[in-house]
Amino acid sequence: MQSGFAVKATRVAIVVALFAIWEILSRTGIVNPRLLPSASDTLATLGDLLQRASVRKDLVVTASEVATAFALAVPVGALIGFLIAENRYFADVAKPLLFFAFSIPKSIFLPMFILVFGVGFSQKVGFGFFSTIFIVIMSTTTAVESVKVEHLTVARSYGATPVQTAFRVYLPSMLPVLLEALRISMIFNLTGVILAEMYASRDGIGHQIATWGENFQMKQLLAGVVMIAAIAIAFNELVRWVETRCSHWRT
Amino acid sequence: MQPLANITPLKPAGAIEVRNVGQVFKTTTQDVVALENVSLDVKPGRFVVLVGPSGCGKSTLLMMMAGLRQQTSGTITISGAPIPEPDPNRVGVVFQEASLFPWLTAEENVEFPLALRGVTKSDRRARAQDALKLVGLDGFGKRHPHELSGGMKQRVSIARGLVQDPPVLLMDEPFAALDEQTRMTMGDELLRIWAATGKTVVFVTHSLTEAVYLADEVIVMSPRPGRIVDHLQVSLPRPRTYEMLSGDAFGSLRDRIWRHIRKSA
Amino acid sequence: MSAATLRRLIVVALIALWEFLPRAGLIPELFLPSLSSTLAAGWNEAGEYGHALAVTLYEVAISMAFACGGGILLGAIVGSLPRPRILIMPMVSSLYAVPLVILYPVFTVWLGIGSESKIAFASIYGFLPTMLATAAGIQTIDPQLLLAARSMGATLSQRLVRVIIPAAIPTVLSGLRVGGALVIVGVVVSEMLISSAGIGYLISRYRTILDSPHVFAGVLLVLAMAIAFNAAIKWIERKAAIWQTGTRAGQDAAGEIAPTGLQPAT
């Protein structure tokens, strides 16, 4: 456990060192501070931004878009994924198509969402949904397929009802895979919504970032980047933490 | 270390001498004593089988004999000279799972140790053919490992171990992953190859039946820290036959080993 | 009916619907112009699209060299050294959770709106997953193979050339597949956001004047590019099929890593 602590401490040290290098580069003028404001300035700006009502409103907008897109994509994707995984023929037909849909870049369809929905909430949610659903379908199929046939046979031979099988075999076997799927889907979802906001939008934090960039407001821009990165990493770590907590039965 | 190889060996080729050997693994949390004061003499041409509970240090002992790991105390000599690093001219090694290179054909796998030494292509090919013929795989040289059965893969491994004609062959649970029938056949095959080549063989196994069936001598080890607790001579006549398995002599040898293992469990 | 036949029928039906739904007026031409009018639009402006394609391909090629070269190299180093691996890999995969597209405005401020900012962004976009895939794959090289090579007296450089590199080929290929796909996405996305050339730029420009057929012609072109890239990688993978079937590394790299997340995000 001591070495585990050492590893964590080293990681913190690496992050601190990166911020220190950033600070030094900018302070000493090795890099033009107009192009790279120092780390401390950026963090101070971040503090300011979080006080501003407009930025908070943008965060709320983005959060509600992300949440809506996620809440729509996960159940719909999971349902489709289940249907595909449960039916052999359906799976044979659909899987290659899904693989293909999964592998093509989704972002080129962004203009279509604008043409159909106009610029606004539904366009951003729509694109967030679209960029998330394929990964949800794929992960659900993987999760269902990760349930061991032997476990199902054992459950059946002891006379488990379908409900019992669902809760005592399917759910515990799938939980770790599902959590992982949730984490990755969220990455896709967040990227989709932010991209939609940056591309064409009147509000949302992605829109703000794009605007700061166009106006060469480097402090605000970097502060926004740090903020989104921190939020994304925090969410990611949270799910990973839950994953490790749940992983003791996954051998 | 280099000059040692030039000294005329006092012992004839193929002799193995293990003197008061110990192995301690230092890990971050504790020191693991894997082997303690192990001494052992193997005369040239003998078939010696090592048995013992899992984790008692059989693989570790074999690795040291192969020069893949250095003991922390004691000495090991092969054909009269220490083995500070792997020397395929003195020792061939066959591992448990097929450790064949999947991107090479059977014959290229067998040629591998020769290629490392820059032996010419035609020479390599000829020697690989001989080795493959010896293990009964004539005509399978062009296949890749995934096109071969488990037993055939282990035959290729044996051919690879023998291709440089070392006097000693070390085998670490080579048949453990095979099914019972293949395993029996492979045992007979190995005995045939051994008889034909006169190698010294040190063979690790979990199967007591396999141990008695194959061996001239069986060495029984204790759980960690591994020590030698018994050294049996198997005086059953050769060639060994399937009928011997149900005989009294066979049964009493197996029982004697089993009692050691059970005691330590 | 066999699954493959039905699948082909579905594809044909989708293409047919694309032609007939807009024609019949069931979908407004603004939302989805018919396939024929899309192709016609592309054909009429072939010169413009060709020029844009050249710009995009140039950016893709350079970014791919950076992303895949750097990602495979660094992934191989980090993956084969236990200490850095334990230290760095979790950090890199945390970074992977960040929607990297927010970095693009930073690059435009630094490098302008020409090709440089696109190349910088797409290189970074493709780099992380390539590195993750390669590092994960290198780890799956069977230690028995290295031990066996050592027992036959292979020196360090012989082990590298004759064992580690061949064993890593499937991994490198899957790294290439993931990284390459992302590089294409990265270039096109950044062209769509702010730029003055390339297919992404054309798509955005025609979008602002609501010229749907020309938008979809650009979309089709990018699709064709992605499909061509996938086909090229598949072809190479088939050439290296022996590696694929033989190693644990091959199966893991190709079968496990790819579908569970290291794939084009948007």
Ligand SMILES: Nc1ncnc2c1ncn2[C@@H]1O[C@H](COP(=O)(O)OP(=O)(O)O)[C@@H](O)[C@H]1O
């Ligand atoms: N590199 C190592 N570091 C620490 N302990 C080890 C290492 N290699 C082996 N051991 C320990 O040494 C003991 C002997 O291992 P091994 O020789 O593989 O046993 P066997 O082959 O008899 O099953 C085991 O308890 C194992 O845990």
Ligand SMILES: [Mg+2]
């Ligand atoms: Mg062992």
